[in-house]
Amino acid sequence: MDVTMDGTRHQRRGNTRQRIQDVALELFAEQGYEKTSLREIAERLDVTKAALYYHFKTKEEILASVFDDLTRPIEELIEWGQQQPHTLETKREIVRRYSEALASATPLFRFMQENQATVRELRIGDTFKDRMKGLRDVLIDPDAELVDQVRCVSAIFTLHAGMFVLQDLEGDPDKKRQAVMDVALDLVTQADRGSAGRS
Amino acid sequence: MDVTMDGTRHQRRGNTRQRIQDVALELFAEQGYEKTSLREIAERLDVTKAALYYHFKTKEEILASVFDDLTRPIEELIEWGQQQPHTLETKREIVRRYSEALASATPLFRFMQENQATVRELRIGDTFKDRMKGLRDVLIDPDAELVDQVRCVSAIFTLHAGMFVLQDLEGDPDKKRQAVMDVALDLVTQADRGSAGRS
Amino acid sequence: MDVTMDGTRHQRRGNTRQRIQDVALELFAEQGYEKTSLREIAERLDVTKAALYYHFKTKEEILASVFDDLTRPIEELIEWGQQQPHTLETKREIVRRYSEALASATPLFRFMQENQATVRELRIGDTFKDRMKGLRDVLIDPDAELVDQVRCVSAIFTLHAGMFVLQDLEGDPDKKRQAVMDVALDLVTQADRGSAGRS
Amino acid sequence: MDVTMDGTRHQRRGNTRQRIQDVALELFAEQGYEKTSLREIAERLDVTKAALYYHFKTKEEILASVFDDLTRPIEELIEWGQQQPHTLETKREIVRRYSEALASATPLFRFMQENQATVRELRIGDTFKDRMKGLRDVLIDPDAELVDQVRCVSAIFTLHAGMFVLQDLEGDPDKKRQAVMDVALDLVTQADRGSAGRS
DNA sequence: CATGAATGAGCTTTCATTCAT
DNA sequence: CATGAATGAAAGCTCATTCAT
Numbered sequence: 050m051d052v053t054m055d056g057t058r059h060q061r062r063g064n065t066r067q068r069i070q071d072v073a074l075e076l077f078a079e080q081g082y083e084k085t086s087l088r089e090i091a092e093r094l095d096v097t098k099a100a101l102y103y104h105f106k107t108k109e110e111i112l113a114s115v116f117d118d119l120t121r122p123i124e125e126l127i128e129w130g131q132q133q134p135h136t137l138e139t140k141r142e143i144v145r146r147y148s149e150a151l152a153s154a155t156p157l158f159r160f161m162q163e164n165q166a167t168v169r170e171l172r173i174g175d176t177f178k179d180r181m182k183g184l185r186d187v188l189i190d191p192d193a194e195l196v197d198q199v200r201c202v203s204a205i206f207t208l209h210a211g212m213f214v215l216q217d218l219e220g221d222p223d224k225k226r227q228a229v230m231d232v233a234l235d236l237v238t239q240a241d242r243g244s245a246g247r248s
Numbered sequence: 249m250d251v252t253m254d255g256t257r258h259q260r261r262g263n264t265r266q267r268i269q270d271v272a273l274e275l276f277a278e279q280g281y282e283k284t285s286l287r288e289i290a291e292r293l294d295v296t297k298a299a300l301y302y303h304f305k306t307k308e309e310i311l312a313s314v315f316d317d318l319t320r321p322i323e324e325l326i327e328w329g330q331q332q333p334h335t336l337e338t339k340r341e342i343v344r345r346y347s348e349a350l351a352s353a354t355p356l357f358r359f360m361q362e363n364q365a366t367v368r369e370l371r372i373g374d375t376f377k378d379r380m381k382g383l384r385d386v387l388i389d390p391d392a393e394l395v396d397q398v399r400c401v402s403a404i405f406t407l408h409a410g411m412f413v414l415q416d417l418e419g420d421p422d423k424k425r426q427a428v429m430d431v432a433l434d435l436v437t438q439a440d441r442g443s444a445g446r447s
Numbered sequence: 448m449d450v451t452m453d454g455t456r457h458q459r460r461g462n463t464r465q466r467i468q469d470v471a472l473e474l475f476a477e478q479g480y481e482k483t484s485l486r487e488i489a490e491r492l493d494v495t496k497a498a499l500y501y502h503f504k505t506k507e508e509i510l511a512s513v514f515d516d517l518t519r520p521i522e523e524l525i526e527w528g529q530q531q532p533h534t535l536e537t538k539r540e541i542v543r544r545y546s547e548a549l550a551s552a553t554p555l556f557r558f559m560q561e562n563q564a565t566v567r568e569l570r571i572g573d574t575f576k577d578r579m580k581g582l583r584d585v586l587i588d589p590d591a592e593l594v595d596q597v598r599c600v601s602a603i604f605t606l607h608a609g610m611f612v613l614q615d616l617e618g619d620p621d622k623k624r625q626a627v628m629d630v631a632l633d634l635v636t637q638a639d640r641g642s643a644g645r646s
Numbered sequence: 647m648d649v650t651m652d653g654t655r656h657q658r659r660g661n662t663r664q665r666i667q668d669v670a671l672e673l674f675a676e677q678g679y680e681k682t683s684l685r686e687i688a689e690r691l692d693v694t695k696a697a698l699y700y701h702f703k704t705k706e707e708i709l710a711s712v713f714d715d716l717t718r719p720i721e722e723l724i725e726w727g728q729q730q731p732h733t734l735e736t737k738r739e740i741v742r743r744y745s746e747a748l749a750s751a752t753p754l755f756r757f758m759q760e761n762q763a764t765v766r767e768l769r770i771g772d773t774f775k776d777r778m779k780g781l782r783d784v785l786i787d788p789d790a791e792l793v794d795q796v797r798c799v800s801a802i803f804t805l806h807a808g809m810f811v812l813q814d815l816e817g818d819p820d821k822k823r824q825a826v827m828d829v830a831l832d833l834v835t836q837a838d839r840g841s842a843g844r845s
Numbered sequence: 846c847a848t849g850a851a852t853g854a855g856c857t858t859t860c861a862t863t864c865a866t
Numbered sequence: 867c868a869t870g871a872a873t874g875a876a877a878g879c880t881c882a883t884t885c886a887t
Contacts, residue, residue, distance in 0.1 A: 065846080081365030083282040086881060097848050098882085104846095108882065165362035166280030182416075195419060195427040199410070202417075203431055206409040207402040214401055217381075220394060228394040232402050235438075236431075264871080285856065296873055298859085303871090307857065463850080479763030481680040484877065497880085498851055506878065561762035564678030580814075593817060593825040600811055601804040601829050608803040609796070615779075616799075618792060626792040630800055633836075634829075662867080683860065694869050695861085701867095705861065 066104045068094055070118070073111045078156040082112065082167045109171055116173045119154040123180060126150060130187035137241040140188050140201075141234055147184065148208050148230050155212060162209060181205075188237060190244045197240035204236040265303045267293055269317070272310045277355040281311065281366045308370055315372045318353040322379060325349060329386035336440040339387050339400075340433055346383065347407050347429050354411055361408060380404075387436060389443045396439035403435035464502045466492055468516070471509045476554040480510065480565045507569055514571045517552040521578060524548060528585035535639040538586050538599075539632055545582065546606050546628050553610055560607060579603075586635060588642045595638035602634035663701045665691055667715070670708045675753040679709065679764045706768055713770045716751040720777060723747060727784035734838040737785050737798075741830050744781065745805050749823070752809060759806060778802075785834060787841045794837035801833035 072093050076085040087108055091098045105111045126146050133139040151158050161168060161177060168174045188201040211229030218225065271292050275284040286307055290297045304310045325345050332338040350357050360367060360376060367373045387400040410428030417424065470491050474483040485506055489496045503509045524544050531537040549556050559566060559575060566572045586599040609627030616623065669690050673682040684705055688695045702708045723743050730736040748755050758765060758774060765771045785798040808826030815822065 080369075081282075083280075084366070084369070087883090088881080099849080099884085100847050102883070103848095160365075163364035163368070166359075166366075167283070169362070170279070170283070181413075195423060196430050198417065199406070199414070199424075199427045199431045202409060202413055203402065203406040203435075206405050206413070207398070210401060210405040211398070214380075214405070215398070218397065218401075224394060225398075228398045231395050232398045232435075236402075239434075262870080286858090287856080295871095297857085298874075299872055301858070302873095461849080478767070479680075481678075482764070482767070485879085486877080494850095495852055496878085497853075500879070501850060501852095558763075561766070563760035563762075564757075565681070565763075567760070568677075568681070579811075593821060594828050596815065597804070597808070597812070597822075597825045597829045600807060600815075601800065601833075604803050604807040604811070605796070605800040608799060612778075612799055612803070613796070616795065622792060623796075626796045629793050630796045630833075634800075637832075684862090685860080696863085696870080697868055699862070700869095 065094075065096070065100070069101060069104055069111060070115045074115050074156050074160065077112065077164070078160040082160075082164050082171075112171065113173050115157065116176070119157045120177075120180065122150045122153070123147070123184075127180065127183040127187060131183075135190060137238060140237045140241065143184075143187060144204060144208070144233050144237055145230065147205070148226070148233070151208060151212060152226070158209070159213060162213065188240075190241075193240065193244045197243040200236045200240040200243075204233040204240075207233045207236065264293075264295070264299070268300060268303055268310060269314045273314050273318075273355050273359065276311065276363070277359040281359075281363050281370075311370065312372050314356065315375070318356045319376075319379065321349045321352070322346070322383075326379065326382040326386060330382075334389060336437065339436045339440065342383075342386060343403060343407070343432050343436055344429065346404070347425070347432070350407060350411060351425065357408065358412060361412065387439075389440075392439065392443045396442040399435045399439040399442075403432040403439075406432045406435065463492075463494070463498070467499060467502055467509060468513045472513050472554055472558065475510065475562070476558040480558075480562050480569075510569065511571050513555065514574070517555045518575075518578065520548045520551070521545070521582075525578065525581040525585060529581075533588065535636060538635045538639065541582075541585060542602060542606070542631050542635055543628065545603070546624070546631070549606060549610060550624065556607065557611055560611065586638075588639075591638065591642045595641040598634045598638040598641075602631040602638075605631045605634065662691075662693070662697070666698060666701055666708060667712045671712050671716075671753050671757065674709065674761070675757040679757075679761050679768075709768065710770050712754065713773070716754045717774075717777065719747045719750070720744070720781075724777065724780040724784060728780075732787060734835065737834045737838065738831055740781075740784060741801060741805070741834055742827065744802070745823070745827050745830070748805060748809060755806070756810060759810065785837075787838075790837065790841045794840040797833045797837040797840075801830040801837075804830045804833065 069090065073085070073090050076090060076093070079085075087098050087101055090111075091101055094100075101111070105114065126143065130139065130143050133142075168177065184205060185202060188204065189198050207229060211226065211233075215225050215229065268289065272284070272289050275289060275292070278284075286297050286300055289310075290300055293299075300310070304313065325342065329338065329342050332341075367376065383404060384401060387403065388397050406428060410425065410432075414424050414428065467488065471483070471488050474488060474491070477483075485496050485499055488509075489499055492498075499509070503512065524541065528537065528541050531540075566575065582603060583600060586602065587596050605627060609624065609631075613623050613627065666687065670682070670687050673687060673690070676682075684695050684698055687708075688698055691697075698708070702711065723740065727736065727740050730739075765774065781802060782799060785801065786795050804826060808823065808830075812822050812826065
């Protein structure tokens with residue numbers, strides 16, 4: 050009900066909650082969680098700090114709500130992955146979809162990446178860790194050689210890194226994203242070949 | 249014999265500076281930079297906050313001094329790399345040495361990884377970024393295909409990730425480290441093969 | 448009725464800002480700007496330091512706001528003076544009105560006089576200097592002999608001095624103020640006669 | 647014994663005490679007493695703070711010693727004045743000599759003028775106030791009209807003001823000093839004429 | 846649906862001062 | 867004659883949070 054038919058969030062009138070989330074994420078990603086004060090968020094929205102507390106119980110809850118909203122696709126992806134057969138093609142599909150999911154919530158993931166120490170102590174810290182583990186387990190064959198397990202983790206990290214580090218590498222952004230995904234796909238493919246060879 | 253006859257404690261010798269650095273790094277890595285207060289550092293050393301300021305001008309400077317001390321090997325590695333021919337073997341040697349360097353300053357790198365948002369605003373942020381670029385440029389052949397460039401960056405990130413994410417993967421630590429390095433070596437090797445094929 | 452039924456105190460109405468200004472000026476004048484801490488101001492008002500920061504951005508701003516409020520009459524006096532003909536009677540009127548203005552903001556001027564070194568580094572320092580120059584230029588005939596220019600400056604300073612130094616001279620305060628003004632008036636009159644004689 | 651035959655202070659070797667006084671006064675005058683820290687003084691002398699404590703018991707004592715050294719001429723002037731007959735010529739001589747005394751210790755007097763609030767709470771505060779009173783009593787005829795008493799005080803203040811305010815008035819410094827003194831002399835002369843007329 | 850006013854806890858930093866060596 | 871190391875106290879300031887209106 051907070052979502053209109055075309056999938057965008059409503060702008061009806063009581064859109065303040067949404068605006069808070071947007072600005073908060075923007076600032077969290079830009080400056081970090083600790084260095085972003087509620088005063089700053091409030092000022093940028095031209096409301097009072099107290100108004101934030103009308104919509105959210107705590108600062109942490111603002112972040113949590115953003116996190117929950119924006120990572121649902123990934124949760125779903127993992128659930129989907131768990132129900133698929135552990136074939137190479139499944140894994141490659143997961144990599145593809147994960148890359149997409151990352152791209153559609155770049156600021157949040159940038160934030161998560163750059164504020165790990167902070168996030169760890171927050172409620173969402175555990176949730177995130179669990180999700181990462183879920184993703185890993187869906188890619189990794191537990192019987193596989195250690196190297197191949199590492200390759201899968203490496204694939205995930207390559208996707209993450211691709212979002213930020215490659216910003217300052219010259220070249221067409223789309224081509225870069227494609228290249229990043231190619232490397233990631235390569236890694237899971239090699240990992241799978243290893244497993245296959247052994248079995 | 250840290251206690252004199254009259255019962256007062258004495259930290260004997262001018263090792264306080266060093267002890268501050270040690271405790272600070274420990275806490276920074278554990279809780280993050282912002283969440284670690286000077287009070288906490290001081291208390292753990294059983295000195296007053298003011299004592300910290302005798303040895304360091306600011307909180308930031310404590311971190312900077314630790315960083316400078318602990319990353320010198322990496323600086324040297326990059327310098328060394330720049331003077332070597334851009335052969336595959338050179339690159340593989342760099343990966344090996346970099347892995348070692350990371351291992352011998354794990355807490356610092358864990359800190360850097362988990363506090364990127366904070367570090368970015370600090371003096372060491374730029375230094376670190378420069379160093380990463382240096383490392384990248386020493387591994388990457390600028391004429392190489394984009395995929396191969398990504399492979400090199402991915403190799404570095406694999407090493408980083410290896411330090412932390414793999415902690416919660418079962419298995420012998422040494423073997424894990426070896427596996428991580430194997431993947432990284434593989435990545436630069438593949439990257440080189442790509443360049444070679446083209447040329 | 449500053450106390451509600453449940454015994455908690457209430458400063459009723461939004462007069463806190465004003466009360467802060469009053470107490471601050473009182474303490475600044477009494478002890479100097481630097482020696483007056485925000486803790487002291489807050490304690491005397493029975494609020495927390497943080498409450499001061501709700502109403503003013505910095506310690507300096509508290510002073511600035513007091514200054515702005517209390518010196519407006521002088522600003523207006525100078526503006527008025529600039530639009531009058533440069534006659535002796537105008538100048539005498541300025542002296543009279545300036546004396547009044549000083550009297551009605553004695554604590555502030557006492558403060559300005561006794562904290563010049565501090566004030567110089569503050570935002571209001573420049574404003575004050577400008578205002579003093581404005582006043583001077585309205586009294587002084589730029590073509591006048593140096594002695595006569597000095598006489599005008601001396602007149603202003605006599606008024607200032609009168610507020611403080613004469614406190615410990617015996618006698619009726621009103622008569623003293625009158626005497627001070629007479630001397631100041633005398634000085635500008637003599638200064639004017641000098642100019643007149645020359646022209 | 648700390649003074650060489652030609653009256654200048656010794657530079658023998660143990661000149662540190664003197665250097666401390668010089669630098670301290672310079673900084674006190676420039677920035678004010680409170681805003682000048684011992685660290686700053688020590689740094690500028692390239693010694694440690696502890697060294698200052700070898701030569702002086704407290705920060706206040708540094709200032710006190712400078713004050714004592716530099717205001718001795720004025721003390722003597724007052725003593726001299728008290729032993730002279732209360733004639734106009736005596737008074738004029740006092741004005742002249744006081745002007746000279748001021749000129750030869752400008753930084754100190756600038757400091758005293760601009761840090762009254764601070765000085766008031768210091769040991770030298772009372773001493774200074776007493777001296778000012780002494781000077782006043784030597785100029786003022788206690789039976790004189792109030793206006794004439796004010797004129798004398800005004801004369802002193804004119805001399806003080808002359809040192810600072812007139813800095814930003816254009817013209818040859820020597821001529822300005824002369825003009826200031828002329829006005830001061832005028833004031834005491836007029837004051838005397840008043841007394842004379844009455845008597 | 847939001848604000849105005851305030852708080853309590855905490856922060857980084859600075860200062861004058863001390864004292865064993 | 868001076869330093870190296872440290873302290874206790876306090877400063878200005880910021881923050882997340884609360885609550886009556």
